[in-house]
Amino acid sequence: MRDFYCQCGNSIFFRNTRCLVCERTLGFAPEAMLMTALEAIGDGRWRVPASGSINGRIYRLCQNYTQHNVCNWLVPDESPHHFCPSCRLTRTIPDLDAPRHLELWARLENAKRHLIFNLRQLGLPIVGRAEDPEFGLCFDFLADADAETEFTEPLAGQAQVTTGHANGAITINIAEADDVARARMREQMGEHYRTLIGHFRHEVGHYYWARLIEKTEWLDEYRSLFGDERADYGQSLQRHYANGAPADWQSHFVTPYASAHPWEDWAESWAHYLHIRDTLDTATEYQLVARPPWQKQATEFEALMHRWTHLAIGMNAVNRSMGLADAYPFVLNAGARRKLEFIHRVIAPYEARTNP
Ligand SMILES: [Zn+2]
Ligand SMILES: [Zn+2]
Ligand SMILES: [Zn+2]
DSSP: OOOEEOTTSOEEOTTOSBOTTTOOEEEEETTTTEEEEEEEEETTEEEOOSSSTTTTOEEEEOHHHHTTSOOOBEEETTOSOSSOTTGGGEEEOOOTTSTTHHHHHHHHHHHHHHHHHHHHHTTOOOOBTTTOTTTOBEEEEEOOSOTTTTTTOTTSSSSOOOOEEETTEEEEEGGGGSHHHHHHHHHHTTOSOOOHHHHHHHHHHHHHIIIIITTSTTHHHHHHHHOOTTSOHHHHHHHHHHHOSOTTGGGTOSSSGGGGOHHHHHHHHHHHHHHHHHHHHHHHHTTSSOOSSOSOOSSHHHHHHHHHHHHHHHHHHHHHHTTOOOSSOOOOOHHHHHHHHHHHHHHHHHHHHHOO
């Protein structure tokens, strides 16, 4: 994530709605990929007072900003839309009459905007349901039917909402936005890492598999690295939940869950690629790692891995100093690296078009 500055010079963050120094209202202009201070000019319209590429432009606040305060993105005044590009991808929101749902929904939208920012940085196509009603990307934020137990017994009960992906539609159980429920689920699943941004990165990986790999020239190489995805998906998951990962998973997979099925291996690897790219970007922005050119490596990907290994080790050590769990509790074995390198090559042409 980039660091941004208010017109007053104060550092502001991607999720901010108000500058703590000059108290200006803030918003994110998605088409310019910029956080900016705003000046009200009446009629729900706002002008950018700052110098820079969007100086003087007029915006409206996303309807989810004004109505529910769960968004901080802007809509150009001339746009026909009431919602920003991120909120337009949300197909179903939780029942806001239920206690805490507004707060949990806000956390989900926040993680989603971070995801959309990263996808745009990489130049990846984001095609919603309006353009592609059958396979377009959309998000359903749902709660378990029994509101009494949804945050206390996330594994029990019927009509349970399962976080997952189908034909571009990503479902997230909003209990994942509850820290206690998510930590309990992480313990039950024996995981070392479970976050909202991680869910978004994983699930959107399934969407991009269908867009970038299936029916493309990448499919053969994908199968040689990840395995044949035509293996029965339901049976594979059942086997994984019954027996766990194979004993030698640490030589081939980025996580135990990646061993469940070639689709999950792709989605887990994709999530890690996004973790690595965004976290390295952030660390570079805040000058926690040296800016490139870094120590010379044979390929761009090897340079990326070199920088990442250095940062991940440092982050984990810093977290331990603060008494926190490791920020990146994973080891990238040779098999996992080959898969990340493949993803790097698949994404490269999109990124090159964005940042020529
Ligand atoms: Zn300010
Ligand atoms: Zn919005
Ligand atoms: Zn998955």
